[in-house]
Amino acid sequence: MQVLKFGGTSVASAENISKSCDISLRALENGLVVIVVSALGGTTDALIKAGKTAAEGDVAYQDILQQLEQRHLEAAEELQLPPAPLDNATALITDGFLELHRLCDGVAALQELSSRTLDRLMSYGELLSSQLVELHFHRLQPDAVWADARQLIRTNSRFGNAEVDVLATEKLVKDFQAQHPNASWIVPGFIAADAHGTTTTLGRGGSDYTAALLAAALGADKLEIWTDVSGMMTADPRLVRGARPIARISYQEAMELSHFGAKVLYPPTIQPVMKRGIPLWIKNTFAPDDYGTLVEVEPPRTSASVQGISSVGNLTLLNLEGSGMVGIPGFSMRLFAALARERINVVLITQSSSEHSICVGVNAADTTPAQVAVDEEFAVEIAAGRIEPLRPERGLAIVALVGENMKDHPGISGKLFGALGQNGVNIRAIAQGASEKNISTVIRAEDVRKAINVLHEAFFEATYKQVNLFLLGPGNVGGKLLGQLARQQAHLLEHLGLQVRVVAIANSRHCLVNEEGVDLAAWPEALAEAPPLSLTDLTELIIARNLRNSIFVDVTANAAAAACYASLLEKSVAVVACNKVAASSEYTNYARLKSLAKEFNASFLYSTNVGAGLPVISTLNDLMRSGDVVRRMQAVLSGTLNFVFNNYDGSRPFAEVVRQAQAEGYTEPDPRLDLSGTDVARKILILAREAGQVIEMSDIEIETFLPPACLEGDVEAFYTQLAAHEAHFRALFDAAQATGARLKFVARYAEGRAAVGLQQIPPGHDLYDLRGKDNVVLFHTDRYDELPLVVKGAGAGAEVTASGVFADIVRAARL
Ligand SMILES: NC(=O)C1=CN([C@@H]2O[C@H](COP(=O)(O)OP(=O)(O)OC[C@H]3O[C@@H](n4cnc5c(N)ncnc54)[C@H](O)[C@@H]3O)[C@@H](O)[C@H]2O)C=CC1
C-alpha cells in the first residue's frame, strides 16, 4: 500500500485535481493507493472567515459561502462530473453548502463560534474536495472507495487541535482495510472524530498528519506528500532565490526543519512514519518528474554539514533575571510550570552558566499571558527584589541551521556568527543542543531575509556572494567605475565568486534605485529620468533595505556625503570612498569612523585618497601592521600639479595647461584645491595618520605658490587670475630652468611634522624623473633605512582612480 497526500494547491482547481488523479493512477502500477486530500486551496481560510463573520452577526458570511459553493460547482463542471440525478456531484455540493449555511445561520443567531462548531465548519472543505476527487478518480479506477476519515481517525475532544488516539486509529484503519481488501481509498485529510463521533480537526496542515497516521497504521511501503514545490528546500524559496531542494534527508533533520518553518511538511507528520521506518517523499504535483525530497532513516552522507536553514517569525523572548536565582534549584521548573499551566508552548530555551538569567522564546500571541503567569508565579521574589519582573522582547524571529553532519564539525557556529556579524545582524539569543542537529539564533524580525540569504550564501552557495552597491557621484571617476563594473561582472563572478549588483546610483539631482540591479548599459538615461532623493533619505533607504553585503561607494567630493558614513557603518554598511573629506577631517572623526568600522565589522576603505589607484595607503598599512616605523616620507602627491609643471614651459599660458589638466580629469571637481596645495596637504595628512600620527589639517604647513588673488572668487575668476599672473608662473619656471632643476610640488613628513610646497628639484634627485601626472612616495622607515621604499606611477585620472575604488570594493566584499 502507498499513501499519497495532495495539498490544497494540488486540488485547487479541476485541472489540478486531474493532475493529482493522474499521479495516483500511475502509482497504482506499484500497488493499491490511499489518496488523502486537503481542501481546495484557500477553502479552509474562507470557511473560518465565514464562521467569524457570522459570529459577528454580519450577513456577509452568506456571500463567502456562495462564492465557495460556486467554486466547487465550477470544479465539478470542469471535471465533467455527471450532475444529479445521474450522479451526485451537484447534489453533494449543494447539500454540503446547505448544511454550511444552516451552521453559520446558527452561529449568527447565537453570535458565538465555539471551537467545536468551527471544526465542523472547517471539515466541509476536505469532505467536499475528497468527494470530488473520488467522483473523478472512480471513473479511472472503479474499485476505489471514499473513506470518511472520521471513521478512521480517533481523537480526544480537544476541538481545534485534537490529539490522536493512535491505537484506536490503527484498529479502525485495519478494520476498514479488512472490509475493502482490494480497493484504493480516497480520504479527506485534516478531519477526525472523537469517541462520540463528533467531528474534530488535527491542526492547520493536519492533512499531512492524516496521511502519516494512515501510512503507519497500514504499514505502507511509502508516504508521498504532493505539493507545489519540488521538495524540502535548503531555505524558504520566497526569501532566498538560490534555495534548492534537498534530495535526501533524515527524519530528524526533516523534523527540525519543519518545526522551524519549512512549510512543506506539517511537523507531527514525521513521527508516525519515522517510528515505522516508512520512506517519506515530498514531490511536486506540477513537476512530477522532479526528484523531490526523500526523508529516510539514514540518508547517504554528503560533505555538506548543513542541510537547511529555517526560520520562524512572531517570536517574543522572555527574560527572567535576577541574582536570587543563582544556585537555587527549582526556578526553571517553576517558570516552565507557570507557562505550561497557561498552555504556552516554549519554542526555545537558553540559560547562561552563571544561572543569573533564563531566557525562553514563545509565540508573540502568548506574550501577555506568559508575562502575567510568570510575574504571578514569582510575585514574592519580585517584591523582595530577588528577581526582576519578566522582560518581554518582541519583534523577534528564529533563524536556525539544521543538519546532522554539524555534529563534531568545528567551525560551523563560527561561520554562522561571522556571516551574521559582518552584515550587522545582532544575535539576541542562541540555542544549540548537545545533539548538534540545530543551531538556533534569535534575531530581529526585520533582519530575517538578510540573515537567511547571508547564511545560504555562506553554507550553500560556495559559488558566489552577492554584493549590493549604492553609488553616490557618477561623474568623472564614478562613470568610469560603472563602466569597469559592467565589463567585469562575469570576471568577478567566475574568479572571485562575487555577484556585484549596483542597487542605486545617485547624483545631486536624481537617484536611481533598483533592488534587482541597475542596468549598467543604460544607467545615464535611467538616472536622468529618476526622481531626486536627499542624502539623508538615501542613507535611510540603504539602512531600511537592509540588503546583505551592502557597500556605500562615495565618488563625490562632498562634505555632506562624508557626514553619512558614521550612520552607515553603525549599520554594518561598508563605505568605500575616494572622497577625501572624511579621512582628512578632524582627527576625532577619522578615528571614530575607523573604530565604527571595526566595531560593526564593516570596511571603511579610502585607498584612492592618496595616489589614486597606486598602492600607497595599502603599502603603508602593511609596513605598520608588520611593526615597521615610518621615520620620513617625501612625496609628489598631486597628479594635477605634476602634469602642470611637466607641461608648462612658457610656450602656452599657465592657465591653459591647468585647464587641460582639468579636461583630462586629473583635478578635483574644484581645481583650486589642487593649485592651492590643499589637496596635497590632505594627502600627506592622511598618510601621516595612517603612519600612526595624531595630526590635524591645521598642523600641515602649506607653502602656496599661487598669488592670493587667484583664490578670490569662483572657478572662472580663478582662471582669469591665473591668466593675469602669467608672469609670476613664467618667473617660477625660468628660475628652475636656470639651475637645470624641475618644479615639483612636494609633500614632506618627518617626526610628526608635515609641510607641502613648490620646490626646484635638481637632476638625479629621487623626485626629479617623474613624468606626466605621476605620483611618487618615498617611505623612509626603520627597515627601509638606506634606501626608501618607493611607490610610483600614475597618480590621477578617472580610469586609474576608478580601478582603485574597484579594488576597495572587492576588498570590502571579501571581508
Ligand atoms: N580624478 C582623480 O584623478 C581622482 C579623484 N579622486 C576623488 O574622486 C572624487 C570625484 O572626482 P570626479 O569624479 O573627478 O568628480 P566629478 O565632479 O566628475 O563627479 C562628482 C559627482 O558627484 C556628484 N555629486 C556632487 N555632490 C553631490 C551630492 N551632494 N550628492 C550626490 N552627488 C553629488 C556630482 O553630481 C558628480 O556626478 C573626488 O572626491 C576626488 O577627490 C580621488 C583620486 C583621484
Ligand SMILES: N[C@@H](CC=O)C(=O)O
Ligand atoms: N586632483 C588629484 C586627483 C587625485 O587625488 C590630483 O591631481 O592628484
